[in-house]
Amino acid sequence: MNKKIFIVAVFIVGIVFLLALLFPVPLVKNGEHAVGSPLNATYLIDEKPVTLVGGKAEVELVPGSATKLKVSNFGEPVYGDIDSDGDQDAVLLLVSDTGGSGTFYYATLAINVSGSYRGTDTILLGDRIAPQTYYFQGNKAVVNYADRPFGAPLTTRPSEGKSLYLQYDPSNFRLIKVAVDFEGEADPSRMTLDMTTWKWIRTVYNDGTIVTPQKPEAFSLTFRKDGTVSVKTDCNSMSGTYEVSGKNIEFKDMATTLMYCEGSQEQVFSTMLGKVQSFLFTSRGELVLELKFDSGLIIFR
Known part of the structure; x- marks a missing residue:
């Protein structure tokens, strides 16, 4: 009887050993906070390390306290090569919430180090701002968002477009704000609806959902001075009118052709x-x- 038990035990140990060889558990470099996805990396928020798991984290503000800092990734990471080493780094927006009325947005980078991602520190964009586009431009990351005018109460809708240009210091993985020569940049105060045909870039919802056109050149808006608007899509065309009051706008009397297009x-x-x-x-x-x-926001360029 004991011999049978011994044989069964040896068999079970052998199976466990074989499974360990076939399916090894990947190692995470905790010392460097480097992992295989930007959504599982560690970032510094207000000098406190926050490790994401699937794009989310909860951190105790005070040991033993029931109040926790909840952090989540906004939208999806956008990839590009910021350090020109041939691999894909990422720019992300992180949202923190302590359970009060504030919702704080941070910009950050995840640097690809030999196939693993290491997070940088973060830069605060503001409380309840409106995120827009973020992407890589050469060796810089660009984060566009809308904020309130200086001194405006938090109940004011964000309406002032801002852009943040980022690089990082590879010696300490700290972000660097880049001063940009804005010669040739657009002046929002001089822009008008009827100045060009606007191409749809993406739509960003406040729950983090991002919708992008499958055919980027197919969707556009053309405003005219007489109050009419033309809309092109990946199937039908639409036309109608628009009314503007200050910064408020409303589309009216929209008519469309009736062709059916799969997908x-x-x-x-x-x-x-x-x-x-x-x-x-x-x-x-x-x-x-x-x-x-x-x-949410619909972004055109």
């Missing part, structure tokens, strides 16, 4: 336009249509 995003796009409430321009030459109830 078209036309309905998604037209639904967005029906929810537009206001607009603003950015120094990047973008038109931003703000959705009702602060639910």
Whole structure:
């Protein structure tokens, strides 16, 4: 009987050893906070390390306290090669919430180090700002967002377009704000709706959802001085009128052709336009249509 038990035990140990060889557990470099995804890396927020797991984290503000700092990734990481080493780094927006009325947005980078991602520190964008586009431009990361005018109460809708240009110091993984020569950049105060045909770039919802056109050149808006607007999609064309009052805008009497196109995003796009409430321009030459109830932004360029 004991011999049978011994044989079974040896068999089980052998199976466990074989599984360990076939499916090894990947090692995480905790010392460097380097992992295989930007959504699982460690970042410094207000000089405190925050390790994301699947894009989320909870950190005790005070040991033993029930109040926790909740951090989550906004939207999706955008990839590019900021250090010209041939691999893909990432720029992200992180959102922190302590349970109060504030919702704070931070810009950060995840640097690809030999196939693993190491997070940098973060730069605060503001409380309840409106994120827009973020991307790589050469050896810089660019973060565009809308904020309130200086001194405006937090109840004011973000309407002032801002851009943050970032690099990082490879010796300590700290972010560096880059001073940019703005000669040739757009002046939002001089931009008008009818100055160009606007191409849809993306829509960013406040829950972090991002919708991009599958055919980027297919979707556009053309405003005319007589109050009419033409809309092109990946299927039908639309036309109608628009009314502007200050920074508020409303589309009216929209008519469309009736062709059917399999897989078209036309309905998604037209639904967005029906929810537009206001607009603003950015120094990047973008038109931003703000959705009702602060639910999101449609970005055109």
